[in-house]
């Protein structure tokens with residue numbers, strides 16, 4: 315199926331994540347006039363129309379009436395309100411894709427007809443530059459073809475993976491959903507460190523960002539385990555092992571593991587409400 319054979323796609327919410335996915339779809343060849351966006355803020359509607367040529371709607375129920383895919387890209391707290399608004403106009407076979415953190419498939423199904431196809435997804439913000447990581451979890455009654463359609467849409471903004479056990483999405487949220495913030499924090503700290511050793515800030519920023527990017531590309535493109543690549547940087551008695559030793563002494567591994575676990579637990583709490 316090529317991008318211009320995709321069904322009409324309605325986005326509910328035209329914020330950061332919706333914009334990223336719309337950009338990805340259009341870059342991959344989707345037709346803008348087959349993308350509908352319901353967004354209450356007039357300025358955001360106009361920006362999306364001007365930038366991409368998508369069709370704007372001030373409210374959700376009219377946007378979904380002939381859409382084969384509906385992407386819920388609103389804040390978690392208003393997903394249920396939106397679902398009650400669209401439940402009557404939604405096509406029976408429309409695939410509902412939710413990217414809202416912590417909103418469970420059961421919570422969505424309680425407001426939809428029992429046969430409505432649903433896929434819950436946890437994406438991340440590098441989707442904005444087509445380098446996202448999205449993990450999909452289909453509701454049990456969703457068909458493989460409906461899951462494939464959702465996967466195709468998220469493939470436009472980066473890599474995708476699928477889990478069948480919905481509870482794993484909390485761990486996904488802790489690692490790849492929230493993870494970009496940990497990496498940005500590390501980049502900021504590396505740059506501060508460079509400044510503390512006398513580098514000018516713009517150069518320190520450049521070194522920090524390119525070191526993270528280059529190291530990520532090296533891991534991704536060689537497929538080598540991080541431990542192997544780390545040992546290649548670490549000369550006997552050299553500079554790197556001196557730096558690595560202080561990182562180990564300050565417990566950086568445990569700190570990162572605790573960060574992912576804290577976000578994992580918070581995601582579980584949000585989902586249990």
Ligand SMILES: NC(=O)C1=CN([C@@H]2O[C@H](COP(=O)(O)OP(=O)(O)OC[C@H]3O[C@@H](n4cnc5c(N)ncnc54)[C@H](O)[C@@H]3O)[C@@H](O)[C@H]2O)C=CC1
Pocket residue numbers: 326327328329330331332352353354355358373374387388389390392396413414415436437438439491
């Ligand atoms: N930002 C992130 O790192 C990630 C966010 N998510 C999830 O993505 C979802 C969207 O997040 P963002 O795009 O960052 O938020 P955002 O605040 O940029 O976008 C939400 C948009 O929904 C609009 N909206 C509010 N009420 C509406 C309604 N009744 N109908 C239609 N639109 C309405 C708002 O005006 C806003 O433009 C959230 O549920 C979040 O949990 C998931 C993974 C990562």
Ligand SMILES: O=C(O)[C@@H]1CCC=N1
Pocket residue numbers: 415487491492
């Ligand atoms: O912080 C949050 O709740 C959302 C979910 C993953 C990234 N941002």
